[in-house]
Amino acid sequence: MNVTICIGSSCHIKGSREVVDRMKELVNENGLSDKVELSGAFCMGHCKDGVCVTVDGKLYSVSPETVDDFFKNNVLAKV
Amino acid sequence: MNDLCAEIGFKSINHAGEELCGDHVEIVESDDGNSAVAVLADGLGSGVQASILSTLTAKIISTMVSSGMSIEQCVNTVASTLPVSPERGVAYSTFTILNLTNSRELELIQYDNPLVIMLRDGKNFDYPTEEMTIGGKKILRTRIILKENDIFIAMSDGCPHAGIGNSYNFGWKRENIIDFMEPLYYGDYTSKNLSTILVDEVYGLYGGEPKDDATALTLKIRKRRQVNLLFGPPADPDDCDRMMSLFFSKEGKHVICGGTTSSIAAKYLGKKIKPSLEFVDKDVPPIAELDGVDLVTEGVITVNKVLQYAQDYITDNELYDKWSVSRDGASLICRLLFEEATDINFFVGRAINPAHQNPDLPINFSIKMQLVDKLTSCLKQMGKKVKVSYF
Numbered sequence: 001m002n003v004t005i006c007i008g009s010s011c012h013i014k015g016s017r018e019v020v021d022r023m024k025e026l027v028n029e030n031g032l033s034d035k036v037e038l039s040g041a042f043c044m045g046h047c048k049d050g051v052c053v054t055v056d057g058k059l060y061s062v063s064p065e066t067v068d069d070f071f072k073n074n075v076l077a078k079v
Numbered sequence: 080m081n082d083l084c085a086e087i088g089f090k091s092i093n094h095a096g097e098e099l100c101g102d103h104v105e106i107v108e109s110d111d112g113n114s115a116v117a118v119l120a121d122g123l124g125s126g127v128q129a130s131i132l133s134t135l136t137a138k139i140i141s142t143m144v145s146s147g148m149s150i151e152q153c154v155n156t157v158a159s160t161l162p163v164s165p166e167r168g169v170a171y172s173t174f175t176i177l178n179l180t181n182s183r184e185l186e187l188i189q190y191d192n193p194l195v196i197m198l199r200d201g202k203n204f205d206y207p208t209e210e211m212t213i214g215g216k217k218i219l220r221t222r223i224i225l226k227e228n229d230i231f232i233a234m235s236d237g238c239p240h241a242g243i244g245n246s247y248n249f250g251w252k253r254e255n256i257i258d259f260m261e262p263l264y265y266g267d268y269t270s271k272n273l274s275t276i277l278v279d280e281v282y283g284l285y286g287g288e289p290k291d292d293a294t295a296l297t298l299k300i301r302k303r304r305q306v307n308l309l310f311g312p313p314a315d316p317d318d319c320d321r322m323m324s325l326f327f328s329k330e331g332k333h334v335i336c337g338g339t340t341s342s343i344a345a346k347y348l349g350k351k352i353k354p355s356l357e358f359v360d361k362d363v364p365p366i367a368e369l370d371g372v373d374l375v376t377e378g379v380i381t382v383n384k385v386l387q388y389a390q391d392y393i394t395d396n397e398l399y400d401k402w403s404v405s406r407d408g409a410s411l412i413c414r415l416l417f418e419e420a421t422d423i424n425f426f427v428g429r430a431i432n433p434a435h436q437n438p439d440l441p442i443n444f445s446i447k448m449q450l451v452d453k454l455t456s457c458l459k460q461m462g463k464k465v466k467v468s469y470f
Contacts (some may be wrong), residue, residue, distance in 0.1 A: 005356070007354055007356070007364045007365050007377065008338040008377060009337075009364070009379050009380050012364040013378055017361060017364075021358070031402050038356060039354070039356065040355060040356045040365055040367070041354055042230070042337075042338025042341060043114050043338035043341065043342070043350070047432075
């Protein structure tokens with residue numbers, strides 16, 4: 001599974017660093033580092049909905065507050 | 080063609096407890112940037128009085144020398160202009176003049192400041208001096224044909240006096256300063272940073288309470304090196320190819336700032352862009368890799384950080400420790416622009432990013448244009464030749 005997190009200007013301001021750091025933790029805690037590939041992307045063109053995250057191409061809007069829920073529902077549940 | 084150029088930088092510290100520095104540096108560059116006059120003047124005493132004496136001296140000499148007037152005329156003008164100190168009954172400011180012609184020849188004119196240190200091929204170089212007397216003042220003059228990587232360090236006496244009665248009984252002697260600076264010759268330090276390293280050491284030797292104003296002024300001869308920076312997509316999307324081909328046809332390193340901008344470049348080059356997820360500095364977004372480009376970073380936030388470092392560099396130079404070693408995007412740009420480049424080409428795209436025109440976001444089009452203007456002005460103050468093209 002490929003999870004791409006936008007690290008462009010707008011998403012950076014909205015907290016992409018926190019999202020990236022938390023996602024890295026969650027992937028490690030759940031022992032998924034060989035199943036989930038985390039990668040970065042510059043602007044995905046949906047700055048208003050930042051932080052933009054795609055899971056196998058499908059776009060989600062995540063914030064540092066919602067990252068745990070997002071991981072549970074859209075990553076952990078689908079791996 | 081002459082591909083050498085001079086890089087000039089200085090750093091001063093004040094006598095403990097003084098608001099003003101009694102040393103003054105004045106630099107006048109010719110329009111083509113190949114000739115320059117740098118004057119370091121040290122006014123008698125400290126504080127306001129010293130500051131007035133040294134500022135007047137440096138200003139008068141730099142203006143006159145750069146307009147081609149003789150050293151005799153300069154000295155006589157200074158002597159008859161300086162206000163006479165009521166306490167001591169004299170008007171007095173020592174000075175060192177570095178007069179550079181076409182980045183090929185340097186004339187040193189020294190009056191009572193510590194002798195300029197010259198480093199060539201990694202070692203101290205004892206240059207000959209010719210003595211002349213003007214208006215009762217003993218003045219030393221030297222003409223030197225320059226070589227690449229020659230370094231000249233002029234100082235006020237606050238430098239060799241460092242540590243008197245404290246770390247060293249007789250101060251930090253010229254030989255000691257030479258021993259301290261020689262190893263830095265091969266370090267690729269900028270003139271500004273060489274001056275800063277020296278003056279920081281002086282500050283430490285004074286135990287943090289300088290007993291005199293201290294200044295180091297460094298001139299370094301180096302090869303011209305060009306760096307090109309692309310920032311923002313063009314206003315007209317049809318201009319993308321033209322902008323990219325102009326950018327990539329330039330000699331030297333290539334830096335791209337901005338997500339959308341780097342995507343356009345990736346498309347032009349037919350390569351894939353690989354952003355990293357490594358946050359080296361929490362305030363600066365990660366960099367990316369793109370074949371054929373030396374550095375790819377995020378846009379406004381990174382460039383804003385570069386501007387902060389640039390503003391510090393031309394004033395107190397206190398953040399040098401950070402950007403000279405860190406691997407974040409802003410620090411990498413700083414090292415390329417401040418240290419490596421002598422000539423910088425900015426390719427600035429004026430497209431308005433619709434996603435950024437959101438009142439919730441602290442970034443917008445005018446901020447981007449201001450960043451370019453301010454950064455350009457800082458880089459020019461560092462002595463860089465900067466060319467900005469808008470698309």
